[in-house]
Amino acid sequence: MSNIVFSTDPGWQPEQNGGKPDQGPFPDDGIIRLRRETKGRKGAGVICVYGIGPGQVGEVAKKLKKQLGTGGAVKKGVIEIQGDRLAQIRQWLEKAGFTVKQVGG
Numbered sequence: 001m002s003n004i005v006f007s008t009d010p011g012w013q014p015e016q017n018g019g020k021p022d023q024g025p026f027p028d029d030g031i032i033r034l035r036r037e038t039k040g041r042k043g044a045g046v047i048c049v050y051g052i053g054p055g056q057v058g059e060v061a062k063k064l065k066k067q068l069g070t071g072g073a074v075k076k077g078v079i080e081i082q083g084d085r086l087a088q089i090r091q092w093l094e095k096a097g098f099t100v101k102q103v104g105g
Helices: 057-068 086-095
Strands: 031-037 046-050 072-075 078-082 099-102
Touching: 031 086, 046 057, 046 086, 057 072, 057 078, 057 086, 086 099
Parallel strands: 031 099
Antiparallel strands: 031 046, 046 078, 072 078
């Protein structure tokens, strides 16, 4: 399958994904996915939380950071929590009523 790299058609527009925000590499099925990532962070690990709805992502991130006493950020709808606190994050999310799944290694 090929993608158009350049077009001379003056009316050409890139395909839109239906107006939905980019949800990342995982489906929007109601399951919260946790993944430890270090790539592009000079070896410093973060836990990325995927699958939280756009209306809740800011509030959940704020509560997680306060509960764990650590830093973090929300980037493109993904919560990034600093440090290797996967078990604590999983426990807190399950207690809050989310279905949680660990992905990756």
